[in-house]
Structures are given as structure tokens and as C-alpha cells.
Amino acid sequence: MLQFFYAQNTWQRENLFKNQLSNFIHAMRKLFLILFALPIILTGCKSKEMTRPAPERTPVEHRREATEVARPELDNIPTLEERFTFEKTEDKADHDPNEFFVIMGSFRSNENAHGFKNTLTNKGFKPVILLSETGFHRVCVDSYTDEREARLRVHNIRTNFPEYDDTWLLIRKE
Numbered sequence: 182m183l184q185f186f187y188a189q190n191t192w193q194r195e196n197l198f199k200n201q202l203s204n205f206i207h208a209m210r211k212l213f214l215i216l217f218a219l220p221i222i223l224t225g226c227k228s229k230e231m232t233r234p235a236p237e238r239t240p241v242e243h244r245r246e247a248t249e250v251a252r253p254e255l256d257n258i259p260t261l262e263e264r265f266t267f268e269k270t271e272d273k274a275d276h277d278p279n280e281f282f283v284i285m286g287s288f289r290s291n292e293n294a295h296g297f298k299n300t301l302t303n304k305g306f307k308p309v310i311l312l313s314e315t316g317f318h319r320v321c322v323d324s325y326t327d328e329r330e331a332r333l334r335v336h337n338i339r340t341n342f343p344e345y346d347d348t349w350l351l352i353r354k355e
Contacts, residue, residue, distance in 0.1 A: 255332040259349040264314040272309040279324035281331035282311065282351040283338065286320035294318035304342075311351070319351060328352075 267273035276282070285301060285308070288294040294310050297320050301308045311319040322338070325331040331350055338348045 255329070255336055258332050258335050260352055261349065262352040262354045264354045265311040265319065265351070268310040268312055268318075276309060276321070276324040279326050280353045281325045281328050282319070282321045282353070283323040283325075283331060283334050283348060284311075284319050284351045285322050285338065285345050285348050287313075288318045288320070289316065291318055294320055321351070 267276065285306075286294065286297045288297065298308045298310060301320065301322060306322045308320050308322050311321050313319055323331070323334050325334070328350075335348050335350050339346045
């Protein structure tokens with residue numbers, strides 16, 4: 182650096198400046214290579230352990246006793262516990278003793294709930310409308326005293342009517 186100040190003429194100063202600039206650019210290229218390119222190159226390399234194929238697994242056979250009934254996936258059914266009332270008194274008479282209700286639709290609008298109820302009636306269901314404490318109109322197609330039976334019904338609807346695969350279980354909150 183001191184050479185720059187001791188240079189005797191402009192030409193020497195320019196050459197020294199160019200050399201120093203060239204050295205600086207060269208150093209920056211090395212730094213860039215080290216800081217950016219090298220980590221990318223290193224992370225792109227796979228070890229031999231990673232490229233080795235996974236060992237083949239033989240399927241494990243599960244044997245069931247003849248008396249055991251195959252159980253469908255009942256634990257994955259969504260549930261909600263809440264208070265509600267029946268829209269019609271005759272529906273209350275039929276379903277009031279039950280605790281578990283199979284819900285196929287839930288609407289904020291009463292008109293939409295009745296439209297869906299009519300659709301389900303045309304498909305052979307016997308729906309009733311429940312008025313939830315949260316303001317929803319729940320369209321219920323069955324109710325049960327036993328939770329397992331209710332879960333089986335939800336599973337059967339989801340299996341036999343794929344368009345209603347969002348059917349769920351409402352549990353009456355006391």
C-alpha cells in the first residue's frame with residue numbers, strides 16, 4: 182500500500198492500483214467459492230449408506246381366529262360433543278333417549294339444511310334436523326344409545342356413499 186504513495190509518476194500509480202484491484206478480485210472469488218459453492222457441492226454428495234437400496238421386507242401375515250370379527254377403522258371417525266335441541270317435537274320423541282347421532286351435514290342456514298334433508302330423503306335416509314348450541318343446523322340420519330353401533334353406521338355410510346365421506350358423530354352433551 183505504501184508503494185502507491187511512493188510511486189513517482191501516474192503510470193506507476195495506475196499499475197499498482199490495477200495490481201491491487203486484481204489481487205482483491207482474485208481473493209473475493211476464492212472467498213465466494215469457499216463460502217457458497219463448497220457447501221453446495223458437499224451437501225449434494227450422497228454417502229454410500231444413502232445410496233444403498235433398502236432391504237426388502239416380507240409381509241407379515243396376521244392370522245385371525247374364526248370367532249374374531251374384522252373391525253373397520255372406527256377410531257378415525259371425527260366426533261363432537263355439544264348440546265342441541267330437536268327442530269320438531271316428533272323427532273324428539275323418536276331420538277331423545279339416544280346419546281350418539283350420525284351427522285351427514287351441518288349448515289348455518291335453515292334453508293340449506295332443509296334442502297339437504299330433502300336430498301337425503303330422496304336417497305332413502307330418514308333425516309332429522311338438530312339445532313346446535315353454536316347455531317348450526319345439523320342434519321342427522323340415525324341415533325344410537327351405543328357408541329360402537331353409531332361408529333359402525335358412520336363407517337358404513339362413508340363406505341357405501343363416497344359422496345358423504347365427511348359424515349361424523351355427534352355426542353350429546355348433558
